[in-house]
Amino acid sequence: xxxxxxxxxxxxxxxxxxxxxxxxxxxxxxxxxxxxxxxxxxxxxxxxxxxxxxxxxxxxxxxxxxxxxxxxxxxxxxxxxxxxxxxxxxxxxxxxxxxxxxxxxxxxxxxxxxxxxxxxxxxxxxxxxxxxxxxxxxxxxxxxxxxxxxxxxxxxxxxxxxxxxxxxxxxxxxxxxxxxxxxxxxxxxxxx
Numbered sequence: 001x002x003x004x005x006x007x008x009x010x011x012x013x014x015x016x017x018x019x020x021x022x023x024x025x026x027x028x029x030x031x032x033x034x035x036x037x038x039x040x041x042x043x044x045x046x047x048x049x050x051x052x053x054x055x056x057x058x059x060x061x062x063x064x065x066x067x068x069x070x071x072x073x074x075x076x077x078x079x080x081x082x083x084x085x086x087x088x089x090x091x092x093x094x095x096x097x098x099x100x101x102x103x104x105x106x107x108x109x110x111x112x113x114x115x116x117x118x119x120x121x122x123x124x125x126x127x128x129x130x131x132x133x134x135x136x137x138x139x140x141x142x143x144x145x146x147x148x149x150x151x152x153x154x155x156x157x158x159x160x161x162x163x164x165x166x167x168x169x170x171x172x173x174x175x176x177x178x179x180x181x182x183x184x185x186x187x188x189x190x191x192x
Contacts, residue, residue, distance in 0.1 A: 026069040028101040031078070033085040037177060042141055043133050044087075052126070053091035055119060056084035059152065061097045061107035069106050076151065077101075082179035083144055120153035124162060143173045 044052075060077035067073035081101075084094040093110070100107045114122060127145035130138040143166050149156065150163035166172060 026074060026104065026106075028074065028078075028104070030102040031082055031085055031098055031179060033082070033089050036086045036089055038086055038137060038141055041135060042137050043130060043135075046088075049087040050091055051113075053084040053088035054093045055113055056080045056087070057091060057093035057097045058110040058112040059116070059119060060084070061093075061100075061110040062112065064101070065107050065109055078179045079148060079151075079175050082175070083148065086178055117153050117156070120149040120156050120159055123149035123152070124156065124159045127162070140173075143170070144178070147173050 038049075042049075057080070060080040063080070064073045064077040081094060081097060084091060085098065088094065097107050097110075112119070123145045127142040127149065130142035130145070133139075146159065146162045146166060149159040152159075154160060
């Protein structure tokens with residue numbers, strides 16, 4: 001038999017549960033990476049590209065999970081996941097994370113090879129090495145890696161400085177090239 005005073009407690013519990021569920025509702029426009037922005041000409045082995053993609057996807061999943069799918073975490077996660085999918089379009093971690101997000105599921109905590117600070121230093125170092133290559137494609141990837149390193153760890157002064165130099169020299173990187181959602185094409189029959 002339920003006592004009268006138990007009803008407000010049960011109602012408060014139910015309302016708290018609904019509010020927690022409401023906070024995790026989000027929309028994720030699926031990334032459709034048909035052609036990678038980076039060809040095989042960049043100075044990275046396929047295995048290295050796949051390793052970076054796995055760690056970028058793990059970072060994205062953890063960032064979104066730890067911050068309750070906030071708008072900021074979804075934006076940051078989208079950048080990392082898009083870069084991962086451009087580096088290795090068939091990467092398992094990236095595809096699984098992408099699928100979960102597109103279904104409105106907040107990914108669970110994912111094991112990563114590096115802490116965020118170490119990962120940011122790794123991205124910065126790899127970006128600096130890519131800048132030493134003459135091909136423009138390497139420079140573009142370097143700029144993405146270095147800016148992401150600064151965003152991942154804003155206390156890393158070297159990453160922030162490198163990112164700011166890129167911003168001053170080139171106006172910054174265009175994340176829309178990597179992560180803009182694909183526009184649905186209209187049916188040509190209905191247009192005619």
